[in-house]
Amino acid sequence: MFDFILKVCIEHFKGERTLSGIYNLLTGKRSSQTMQDAKGYNLDHYFGIFPSLKRNELDRHIEEILDLREISLENGGFPVLTAKGNKKLHDYDGPLLDSFQGMELHAAIPVFERRLNLLTQTATNLQADITSFVPIIDDPEVQKWVKAVYASVQQKVPQLVQSLHQEISQLLAERSSIEAELFAYRLSGGGVIGLTIEQLQNSFQLTREDVHICLFHMYHFLFCCAKRGQDRYPVLHLCTKGLDSSHMITQSAQKTYQYLNQGLSIEEVTTLRGLKRSTIQDHIVEAALVIPHFxxxxxxxxxxxxxxxxxxxxxxxxxxxxxxxxxxxxxxxxxxxxxxxxxxxxxxxxxxxxxx
The missing domain is CATH 1.10.10 (Arc Repressor Mutant, subunit A)
Incomplete structure (x- = not known):
């Protein structure tokens, strides 16, 4: 699965980006170069889908693909697919991984994941009369959110658990068995602690990268379904409240954008902000990339x-x-x-x- 994504990136980059370009894309490096690459090569859905990826992990996978002669490195380090690699890519029969919306949802998905996991643990534990437990999510804001949800539905916990089970079960049935099983075994609640990434890796004989890709894709899938179907997935939709797509503009670029909106010229903004002209130009390119209708x-x-x-x-x-x-x-x-x-x-x- 991870190798499939690497090959898609290599195919789209057409030998015009190094491995660093792929690494920056997948980890979500917030630079105008990486964002423009994501948009320009139609890979924005993969932007930031693996922020914890280590460079040596990427290099290890690339070495394995090189050994299989599915890619070659041209002009001193630019990967391109070989005929064998191109065939392998288009013969891929694993999970479709078609729900990623990395650039739009890069900030929303991690919060959605933490909310859903902690809400599941809390609600199912309470239904099982387990009132004292260690939260699996050590995030004060998410803990505060779950407490607020519980305060509003504490008389209806069984209904919440039933609805959550039905919603997740229905959506898991639409995914591949490997995605559904990894997701289910990862959940905690009712006195059961979900498996760690390492345990999932060993149990399913997968790489850490494949486990991450499957799980992260499932959260993208659930989030998108919940956003579109509030009536069908009310509890999952509740977990998406206040989490919307992000324009990704940096704070510094946002300040430049605000000055430009006031009618100031590049020269005036440069003087006012005490920055180089090239930096202000970078901000303008960034705004053009990520702000709708700029x-x-x-x-x-x-x-x-x-x-x-x-x-x-x-x-x-x-x-x-x-x-x-x-x-x-x-x-x-x-x-x-x-x-x-x-x-x-x-x-x-x-x-x-x-x-x-």
Whole structure:
């Protein structure tokens, strides 16, 4: 499963990103480069789906795939799929993993996971008359949330448990057996402690990475179903309350964005904030990538955007250096980045950039 995701990333990057690009994508590095890669290569659903991934774990999997001759490293470290790897990718018959919405839900899913796990433990323990137990989630905010839920339904705990069981059972039935079993064995409650990642890994003969991918995908799936079906999944929907998609803009970029909204120019914002012009430009590109309906017209004319994108298509490249050279310096790198960022957000044309 994890190897499948790696191969999807390699296929989409088309030999134009190193292993670091894949690692930054999966761990959710909040840089304009990584975010633009995610958008441009249509991999934003994988953004940040494995924040705990270690670089040596990624390298180990890559070495294994290399040994199988399913990928090769070109030009000093750019992975590409071989014919064997391409066939293996398209013959994949494991879990579909089609519910990831990493860039939109990167902040919501971990909180949803903690809420659901602690609510399940609390409600089922109380129903079993277990009133003293150690919470499996050591998060004050989540504990406070569960206490508030319990205070509002303490006379209806059996109904809450029954509904939660029905909702989860119904949704697990729609997933592969491996996803459903991993998820079920992970849950704690009713005096039973869920299995650790290591225990699941050993019991199911999976890698740690596969266990993580399966579980994290299940929480994405449950969250999305609960958001869409409040009437069908009332308890799961309750766990999503207040958790919405995030625009991912950093605090510093948000401040720049606010100044720009007041009508200030790049030069004025640069002076006011005491930052480099290039930093303010980075903030603008970031805003164009992640803020819906952000207008790039104050910084680049729509005709110039069209010309840049047409040139990128004609050259069949996503590397800014090649596009910059083709224009003989007509556009600077900020304009090139902005053109692609704005178009990726608004029309999802699928271009990314590379300064190299």
């Amino acid at each position: 207008s790039i017209e104050p910084f680049i004319h729509p005709d110039d955007v069209d010309e840049i994108l047409q040139k990128a298509r004609h050259l069949d490249t996503q590397r800014l250096k090649h596009i910059h050279e083709a224009f003989d310096g007509k556009y600077d790198y900020f304009e090139l980045r902005l053109a692609m960022a704005g178009r990726q957000t608004q029309r999802k044309e699928g271009y990314a950039y590379d300064n190299s």
